[in-house]
Amino acid sequence: MKKFIIIISMISFTSSLLAQQILFFDDFEGYNDGDSVVNLSNFQGWGANGSGVAVNDPGNGAGGSDQYFSSTDGYMALQIIDSVVPGESYRFSMNGALTGWNQNGIKFQIIQLNGTGNADDSIHVDFTLGSVGAGQQNVFKLIDTLFTTSTYDTGNLAFRITKNWGPSYKIDNFKIECTTCSPPVNPYNVTLKVNTSNITVGSNGMYAGGGFLGGSDALQLTDADGDGTWEGVATLLPGTGPNYYAFFNSPNGDSDWGTKEDLSGQPCGITSNFDDRVLPIITSDTIIQHCFGSCESDGSCPTSQVTENEDIGFSLFPNPSSNNAVVTCIKTINRLELRDIKGKVIFEETNIDKKYTIDLTKYPSNVYFLRVFTDMEVITKKLVIN
Structure with missing residues (x-):
């Protein structure tokens, strides 16, 4: 015969979560x-x-x-x-x-x-x-x-x-x-999705962190179907904010801030909070789409260009290269970024007109991504330094 101890029940509540x-x-x-x-x-x-x-x-x-x-x-x-x-x-x-x-x-x-x-x-x-x-x-x-x-x-x-x-x-x-306690406060589920087609994901996988989430490995993301879009679910109480966050590529622990995506100079990067992202006002369970290191909100990432885009007259030569690479475009280049395979911006230049020579001698041999911003579009091209 099973015995039950039920008489003393320690039940702890906080005033913010109590309900009638x-x-x-x-x-x-x-x-x-x-x-x-x-x-x-x-x-x-x-x-x-x-x-x-x-x-x-x-x-x-x-x-x-x-x-x-x-x-x-x-x-x-x-x-x-x-x-x-x-x-x-x-x-x-x-x-x-x-x-x-x-x-x-x-x-x-x-x-x-x-x-x-x-x-x-x-x-x-x-x-x-x-x-x-x-x-x-x-x-x-x-x-x-x-x-x-x-x-x-x-x-x-x-x-x-x-x-x-x-x-x-x-x-x-x-x-x-x-009989007089406040109504219950039910948290919302916020599904964070990030497209990683523009980077190479490290061995530790993808994480969301910082801000309301915590450290650099606060929320582990998964890519169950292997399509390059990683996702995880965070819970958020109504009425809280602003809620900052960012994505991290293969962090090693909760303080590996060097693996954080670089949103500096982009409209979705909040300069007053370390260029983090910020959640919109959440009023229900929500799914939010992202691209790692970029501000696209529809789940896409800028298309990687393997050959020159004839529409805007873009070229990168030579590629591969070990010394210099020359970027030319028939439209004015507003900003140029060079990112490593983790998505970190390692070089940036602005207001460079239509031609620019990049010194590659300071970077180790590897695969990089060059991003060129014009008034019309953003071009991403793979650059190999040998």
Whole structure:
């Protein structure tokens, strides 16, 4: 026979996440007949140990239910410990019945627990559910009371049911709820997708991080179908922001900021926050598309050009090269970037007219990507330094 310890339940909440809701409830319907319900009533030094069992008594519980709690020994039946918020109202309710005559009835208390032991505890509510005389045995009566916490109630409250002596008793539908707490705040799921077709992803994979996410490896992304678009889901509470973030190519730990995408000089890079991205206002579950190191928002990346684009008269020669490479374009080049295989900008020049010679001698042999920005478009071309 399986035993259940249910009597002391430590439930912690913060004021921002509390809601008008049931904090604790047990109707004892989930137990097998005779399962032990162990009472830990000596918590904080109060009272003697008591215990009870779940009783399957079809139709004879409170409201015609089938099961209830029945005490078997000791003076205390149930005690629930809950963390509370000052100034909120808490409702306690239960059905109780004595199995025989008792002039003292069932006592209910709400007690502020202060430290260990009971010497400095404070009883806030203390009343008795009437006496039980002839013909009233085994008749369930309702205990229902409302208690508003004060500024002094910053710790735990004990909601306690006792009897002083006499016959055993029954309890059903034991419930504690907060009646004035704020509505629940449900987070939104924000799916971040990043296209990596313009870079070579390192062995550690792709991550989103920084800002509201945390370190450089805060949110691991996956590419389950191998199409080069990596994704992950972040949770965000409504009303928070601004929420900055960025993508990282193969970071080695949570502080590998050198693997961060470079958005400097681009409209989606927030200069006041390390050129990070920033989320729009989120009002529902959302999917946001990105390109690593670029501001495209439709999930695409600038097309890599393997041959010259005849439409704008672009050329890069020689390629491969070990010394210099000459970039020419019939349109004015507003900005030119050279990125390594991780997407990091290692060279940048602006306002260079229609021709520019890049000194490649300072860079090791590898594959790079040259990005050319004109008024009309952005061209990306693979450059091999040998």
